[in-house]
Amino acid sequence: MDAPDANIGYCTQLVRELDRDRYVANLFAPEAARGALMALHAFNIEVSRIREAITNPLAGEVRLQWWSDALIGDARGDVKANPVAAALIDTINRHSLPRPTFFALIDARIFDLYDDPMPTVNDLEGYAGETSSALIRLGTLILTGAAPGGGGERALADAAGHAGVAYAVTGLLRAFPHHARRGQCYVPQDLLKSHGVGREAAVSGQATPGLIAALADLRNLARRHYEQAMAALAGVEPANYPAFLPLALVPGDLARMARAHDPFTRVPAVSVPGRIWRLWRASRGFGNGVR
Numbered sequence: 001m002d003a004p005d006a007n008i009g010y011c012t013q014l015v016r017e018l019d020r021d022r023y024v025a026n027l028f029a030p031e032a033a034r035g036a037l038m039a040l041h042a043f044n045i046e047v048s049r050i051r052e053a054i055t056n057p058l059a060g061e062v063r064l065q066w067w068s069d070a071l072i073g074d075a076r077g078d079v080k081a082n083p084v085a086a087a088l089i090d091t092i093n094r095h096s097l098p099r100p101t102f103f104a105l106i107d108a109r110i111f112d113l114y115d116d117p118m119p120t121v122n123d124l125e126g127y128a129g130e131t132s133s134a135l136i137r138l139g140t141l142i143l144t145g146a147a148p149g150g151g152g153e154r155a156l157a158d159a160a161g162h163a164g165v166a167y168a169v170t171g172l173l174r175a176f177p178h179h180a181r182r183g184q185c186y187v188p189q190d191l192l193k194s195h196g197v198g199r200e201a202a203v204s205g206q207a208t209p210g211l212i213a214a215l216a217d218l219r220n221l222a223r224r225h226y227e228q229a230m231a232a233l234a235g236v237e238p239a240n241y242p243a244f245l246p247l248a249l250v251p252g253d254l255a256r257m258a259r260a261h262d263p264f265t266r267v268p269a270v271s272v273p274g275r276i277w278r279l280w281r282a283s284r285g286f287g288n289g290v291r
Contacts (some may be wrong), residue, residue: 007087008035011042014084018045024276025245028283029143036095036142037242039087043067043102044135046084047109060113064106071099095142104130115183117199120190121221125165132171133164139243155235162229163247169222170250173215173257177266180205191217205264215263219254226250241283248282249275 015023015038026037047067054060070079070089080086092099108130111118118124137160172179172186179186180203192202195210195217202211229247236244252270260267269275 004087004090007083007090008038010083011035011038011087014042014045018049020272021246021249021275021279024279025242028245028279029242033142033242035087036091037139039084039091040135040138040142042084043088044105044131047106048112048131050109051112054113057113061110064109064113068103068106071102091142095145097138097141101134101138105134115185118186118188121188124169124186124188128165128168129161131164132168133161136160136164136243140240143243144237144239155232156237156240159229159232159236159244162225162232163244166222166225166229166250167246169218169225170253173218173222174253174267174269176215177264179203180264187214187218207263212263216258219258222250222254245279245282248278252278 012023012035015026019041022041023038026034026041029037047064050060050063054063067085070082070085071092073079079089091097092102108127111127118127137157140156140160176187183203185199185202187202189199191214192199192210195213197208197210197214201208202214226247229244233241233244249270252274256270257267270278
């Protein structure tokens, strides 16, 4: 196996192990695009899990800076020795992916390193847009090779924007118990304040009516973006659908969390076969409003 194939193989295994939803979604993409999608999503895994591997935020910022430097050729050491970085740079070059989008995603991930509060709902939507929505848009560029500004760009941009927010907020809600245990809270302060909840109370492990109401509002936010994404997808070319498939998991995840009694207890995800079935069903009819 030559180096490029080995790098893609490494990325594929990483995505399979740590981001099963996107892994399965990528399998519905044309074979020629799968390797690049795996490289993109392996990169996302690497930058999103930095907090788990550091002892202080500054060390995390150094790691994020390494990725920025790697994309402009200034990283120390042999970038090609890192299989994810090597595969990503090859993917960027082959598909002419916009580097500024990657830089914005890396910058957004700095927030993950600290315990600072998320100030407003708008800030949360911006964070999701620069991370989750950006991944979807980059995925569509890999799938279609279409440069921004082409036909259907408005619908595609709207669909990617809303889908990314819906999927990211749902993921943050699923991870709420984990984040709370380490003193981190992605629930916007303005939302908490509207229900009389302070940030410290939100991570205290004690469920209150105000916190439960704030989380319900956050689920409603995800649902609104989901519906807007589905409406926009009606104007998107089917070739782009694989980048959007994880969106199909949002309604079920939100429904299970809504039925939970304790927000600090992790809600089990639907079974792997069940998630695969939902992704398959979406791949057959996203443009027809399949839920």
